[in-house]
Amino acid sequence: MDEQTRREYWRHNLRLMAVLLAIWALVSFGAGIFFADLLNNVEIAGFPLGFWFANQGSILVFLALIAVYVWRMDKLDARYGIDEYEEEVHHS
Numbered sequence: 001m002d003e004q005t006r007r008e009y010w011r012h013n014l015r016l017m018a019v020l021l022a023i024w025a026l027v028s029f030g031a032g033i034f035f036a037d038l039l040n041n042v043e044i045a046g047f048p049l050g051f052w053f054a055n056q057g058s059i060l061v062f063l064a065l066i067a068v069y070v071w072r073m074d075k076l077d078a079r080y081g082i083d084e085y086e087e088e089v090h091h092s
Helices: 003-034 049-079 084-091
Strands: none
Touching (some): 003 049
8 A cells, every 4th residue: 555545544544533533522521511401301211311321321322433433444444455354464
């Protein structure tokens, strides 16, 4: 892979991480802290929604974001012809 392609690949990776981290921050801080009073008007299983996001929702969203990152990186790797298994075999 040439230098230009590596930079493009890394730029796509950084953009993906920035978007996913922004979503995580919005959910963690926004729903759990900043918008908690507004969200507490809604209840889930007897618990205010703001409380639920602070304790459960942000963790579930974080796990979903990890899954999205893995899925998108697999697509990005395929787009740039990167095969992790092949690289591991060559480095052994």
